[in-house]
Amino acid sequence: MQEKAYAKVIEKLIDRYILITEDNKKIDALLKGNIKKKREFLVGDIVEIEKAYDKFLITDIKERTNSFIRPPVANIDNLVIVVSLKNPVPDYMLLDKELILCNAKNITPIICINKLDLVKDDNKQIEYVKKTYNTEAEIMFTSAYNGNGINKLFDKLKGKVSAFSGNSGVGKSSITKKLLDLVKKEENIEIGNIGKKSNRGKHTTKAVKLYEITNSTYILDTPGFSSFELYDINYKNLKNYYKIFKNLNCEYEDCMHINEKEDVCAVKKAVTLGKIDKLRYERYVYLYNKLKEMDDKKYK
Ligand SMILES: Nc1nc2c(ncn2[C@@H]2O[C@H](COP(=O)(O)OP(=O)(O)OP(=O)(O)O)[C@@H](O)[C@H]2O)c(=O)[nH]1
Ligand SMILES: [Mg+2]
Ligand SMILES: [Zn+2]
Known part of the structure; x- marks a missing residue:
């Protein structure tokens, strides 16, 4: 049986990967032949490696906590x-x-x-x-x-x-x-x-x-x-990514905090009262409209 271990990808070169092993050694590794086409490995990935003669081969990958296409990285804390x-x-x-x-x-x-x-x-x-x-x-x-x-x-x-x-x-x-x-x-x-x-x-x-x-x-x-764009966020969900909005617990769930009246929208009220920065709120409205526009185009 071959020895198996885990390592973290720290750099991706044209022909190989640079990894750091669990015991903190920097090594070079290649993809094992049979998995070459199946998947792309990213910087930040935890991979399974095995030693074959004098070489290290990447044989598998651990589940990611998150990943990105641009930049191509995974498992960012x-x-x-x-x-x-x-x-x-x-x-x-x-x-x-x-x-x-x-x-x-x-x-x-x-x-x-x-x-x-x-x-x-x-x-x-x-x-x-x-x-x-x-x-x-x-x-x-x-x-x-x-x-x-x-x-x-x-x-x-x-x-x-x-x-x-x-x-x-x-x-x-x-x-x-x-x-x-x-x-x-x-x-x-x-x-x-x-x-x-x-x-x-x-x-x-x-x-x-x-x-x-x-x-x-x-x-x-x-x-x-x-320089990333928020391309994969749906405009209806945008509000969920503002902690300050969530903390306010706006009364009705579907509120987008934009066209609703101030007496029902806790966010708009907070803007008026100066508890939420007005400019930040305006940036939210701008992003919402931009994402909505993109979404409208998709279904035309
Ligand atoms: N005075 C001052 N200058 C700084 C400070 N930090 C960085 N700089 C200077 O700002 C310039 C840009 O710094 P970089 O570290 O290259 O900036 P960067 O964010 O890595 O930029 P990119 O790689 O182009 O995205 C350099 O001239 C630095 O010397 C700082 O705290 N004070
Ligand atoms: Mg830089
Ligand atoms: Zn609201």
Whole structure:
């Protein structure tokens, strides 16, 4: 009988996979011939391996907790949604979409406000994020420039697989690098230069790769989550991915919190009272209409 064991896929190359075994060894593996055509393996997958002579072969896959097509990854525990306060300024529509994604895919969101070194303590955006999103996710503060907050973030990520998202130039790779510095690991991580003119990055990071910070703590630095669209969410379900709406327990179940009257809709009432940020609510209405439009087209 052959020896069987499990390993995690951390990188996918053209002709092979890089895995980390349960006893923390980095190995190369190929797909076993007979399963080659049956399925695609993703970075983040837990796979079964066997040793055949001097080679490792992937023979099977464990059930996934979640998976994505773009970027092609599986089994993500946390999504660290990086928001930069300056260069570039925050993109709240993107932040909303990423929170929706987390709720739809059962991922724990962590909002990470980065580039703290560039702003004053009484920065208006910091106040806005705290006030608007404290019901949705834990909010952390970092500067990849001077290292502030990196230890605390590291503590949050221990033992989990965490992905980073946020538009180009917010500092995902820089934070990843700082986290690796903490444990004195060197990896070739590309840091982008933000164009002077536009102050926007240009997605320096292209490959999909899991970085091991410590045993069982992994981070994924990929820009893919940043530009995703909510294509596979039905507009009628969109409201379910807003924690703040759910907490309010709107009286009737089918309420979309849009055209209903304020006296029956707890969400609309909360917007009027300022308990829900008006701009965030307007972004919800915008996304709802956009998804509905897409859905209407499908059946024409
Ligand atoms: N002042 C300051 N600059 C930062 C900070 N974090 C990142 N930067 C700079 O912002 C620029 C972009 O950083 P990256 O880490 O490449 O950004 P990214 O999110 O990985 O971008 P993409 O890979 O293009 O998606 C670089 O010039 C970094 O040096 C920070 O906390 N403070
Ligand atoms: Mg990057
Ligand atoms: Zn309602």
